[in-house]
Amino acid sequence: MKHCPICNRSSEEARFYGEFCEFCAGKKLKSKLPGDVSVEQCKDCGRIKVLGAFMPETKGGMELLLARVFRPYSIRLIHSSNGIARILVTDEKQGGLSLEHNVHLKVSKTLCDMDAKKRSSYYEAVVQFRGDAEKVARAAASLERYLEKNGAFVTKIEQKEHGVDVFASDKKVALSFISVRHMKWKGSFELHGEKRGKRLYRNTYFITL
Ligand SMILES: [Zn+2]
Ligand SMILES: [Zn+2]
Numbered sequence: 001m002k003h004c005p006i007c008n009r010s011s012e013e014a015r016f017y018g019e020f021c022e023f024c025a026g027k028k029l030k031s032k033l034p035g036d037v038s039v040e041q042c043k044d045c046g047r048i049k050v051l052g053a054f055m056p057e058t059k060g061g062m063e064l065l066l067a068r069v070f071r072p073y074s075i076r077l078i079h080s081s082n083g084i085a086r087i088l089v090t091d092e093k094q095g096g097l098s099l100e101h102n103v104h105l106k107v108s109k110t111l112c113d114m115d116a117k118k119r120s121s122y123y124e125a126v127v128q129f130r131g132d133a134e135k136v137a138r139a140a141a142s143l144e145r146y147l148e149k150n151g152a153f154v155t156k157i158e159q160k161e162h163g164v165d166v167f168a169s170d171k172k173v174a175l176s177f178i179s180v181r182h183m184k185w186k187g188s189f190e191l192h193g194e195k196r197g198k199r200l201y202r203n204t205y206f207i208t209l
Helices: 022-032 059-069 113-121 133-149 171-180
Strands: 036-042 048-050 053-055 074-081 084-091 097-110 125-130 154-160 163-168 186-195 198-208
Touching: 022 097, 036 059, 048 059, 059 074, 059 084, 113 154, 125 133, 125 171, 133 154, 133 163, 133 171, 163 171, 171 198
Parallel strands: 036 097, 125 198
Antiparallel strands: 036 048, 048 053, 074 084, 084 097, 125 163, 154 163, 186 198
16 A cells, blocks of 8 residues: 655555655646647638648647647647637656646747738739828838738838838728828829739829828
């Protein structure tokens, strides 16, 4: 008969893992487990970064990510929601001692390579703000916020001699911003390709502030 050196339970009262009873062995294991796990997630496609590559945020993908963090223990994802993952952790070296554990998923938003590339080159409209430097800067910043709030984004902003050019991913959203702000604009429309028989234009809006 064994006695646990921490709580003095005997091997008749509890299962033993090594020299400790199941309760104390469980507590010891629990104290070694991380409570937080960082997750990098692409803000455009929602995929998560696992082993250096982006993959869909499925149960399998999340399990793979957590498995790496919880090595040398093996894990199984029970469920995850609202930034908390519940997992079953097993210590194979301790005769299969296992327990359930909650992990806080600390999500940081990033861009996967594919979307970074998309963002760096894709635009449908150029909004050219010209005039007073401060007004131009304010208008560019609020256009950027407006685009992001409406599911679009700024590809790039170019400084020009008398203002800035804001390259916007969505011309409808860009034009909606201009109308909401009652800005007077002059436009030009440049054909830049065709998609399924439809002509695609890149629009330029020239606005003096
Ligand atoms: Zn014990
Ligand atoms: Zn992405």
